[in-house]
Amino acid sequence: xxxxxxxxxYIRSGAGGGGCVSxxxxxxxxxxxxxxxxxxxxxDVIAEVVEGLNTLIDFRYQQHFFADNGRPGMGKQRTGAxxxxxxxxxxxxxxxxxxDQETVIADLTEVGQRVVLAKGGNGGFGNLHFKTxxxxxxxxxxxxxxxxxxxxxxxxxxxxDVGLLGLPNAGKSTFLAATSNARPKIADYPFTTLHxxxxxxxxDNAEFVIADIPGLIEGASEGRGLGDLFLGHVERCSVLLHLxxxxxxxxxxxxxxxxxxVENYGDILGDKPRVTxxxxxxxxxxxxxxxxxxxxxxxxxPVMMMSGVxxxxxxxxxxxxRTEISEDRIRQKPVEEPESWAP
Numbered sequence: 001x002x003x004x005x006x007x008x009x010y011i012r013s014g015a016g017g018g019g020c021v022s023x024x025x026x027x028x029x030x031x032x033x034x035x036x037x038x039x040x041x042x043x044d045v046i047a048e049v050v051e052g053l054n055t056l057i058d059f060r061y062q063q064h065f066f067a068d069n070g071r072p073g074m075g076k077q078r079t080g081a082x083x084x085x086x087x088x089x090x091x092x093x094x095x096x097x098x099x100d101q102e103t104v105i106a107d108l109t110e111v112g113q114r115v116v117l118a119k120g121g122n123g124g125f126g127n128l129h130f131k132t133x134x135x136x137x138x139x140x141x142x143x144x145x146x147x148x149x150x151x152x153x154x155x156x157x158x159x160x161d162v163g164l165l166g167l168p169n170a171g172k173s174t175f176l177a178a179t180s181n182a183r184p185k186i187a188d189y190p191f192t193t194l195h196x197x198x199x200x201x202x203x204d205n206a207e208f209v210i211a212d213i214p215g216l217i218e219g220a221s222e223g224r225g226l227g228d229l230f231l232g233h234v235e236r237c238s239v240l241l242h243l244x245x246x247x248x249x250x251x252x253x254x255x256x257x258x259x260x261x262v263e264n265y266g267d268i269l270g271d272k273p274r275v276t277x278x279x280x281x282x283x284x285x286x287x288x289x290x291x292x293x294x295x296x297x298x299x300x301x302p303v304m305m306m307s308g309v310x311x312x313x314x315x316x317x318x319x320x321x322r323t324e325i326s327e328d329r330i331r332q333k334p335v336e337e338p339e340s341w342a343p
Contacts, residue, residue: 014042014083016144022075040080042120043067121145160211163234168215
């Protein structure tokens with residue numbers, strides 16, 4: 001399935017039906033009086049969070065969503081039918097923005113959450129509504145209210161507990177594949193990862209979600225490479241896992257490059273707790289490990305060491321991440337009960 005995290009939609013709620021001007025005319029009834037019914041209300045445009053979606057790709061093929069208009073009222077005191085609502089089904093973590101792409105209308109973070117984006121117009125009153133003791137034969141009715149027309153943006157921010165950061169080929173996808181059932185594309189060239197991937201990892205009977213985003217390069221905040229388009233997917237994370245390629249000639253410079261781009265993105269990421277890991281240590285001997293570790297710790301503080309390929313140190317890294325995630329976000333890993341044996 002293709003990944004899309006930003007979509008523009010055009011919505012319009014239904015207009016209300018007009019009221020009816022009608023009089024009761026039956027044989028032997030001399031003064032039947034007014035009996036025009038009210039118009040029906042227009043349909044609403046609603047956004048609803050559903051399970052099973054992790055992209056906005058559906059909105060690439062359909063951008064216009066128009067609710068039905070209400071039916072007009074009729075004689076014999078008949079009220080018009082209400083127009084049907086139209087529902088936009090979105091993924092968990094979708095933000096709905098106004099046309100300026102800055103004003104947040106709704107932030108949908110839970111399955112089943114619903115928000116009305118455009119309210120349908122009310123139906124107009126029929127002439128029966130205007131009958132009084134002094135005006136027993138009104139010949140007026142109201143038109144229905146028009147619908148609301150809006151242009152909106154949908155922006156998806158994946159729900160994850162841990163966000164992976166690093167330069168291209170730092171080993172982020174390899175780490176995700178080694179610790180979860182996710183199978184991201186892995187290759188020996190930069191920008192193998194072109195869209196975010198999610199994986200559920202387990203450690204010490206606890207489960208949490210890790211988000212792998214495309215690698216950042218120097219100048220990403222200015223649009224270089226894939227830019228910082230995908231950094232929004234780690235805004236909701238509790239902790240950031242910063243992987244540094246241990247085979248690089250300048251591990252300290254690589255670390256500073258990512259930190260600079262994260263801080264340029266804004267305080268929402270710059271203030272998050274980070275776990276820094278020297279990756280790919282399986283390609284280093286003991287002397288090189290000590291040299292690279294000392295060089296990185298001089299600028300980054302405490303640093304852990306790991307190899308995603310050899311799965312060396314991965315459990316310790318997961319435990320360090322686990323301590324940074326609040327208890328209300330942790331999911332308990334289901335305990336498998338032994339099968340009962342019977343002769």
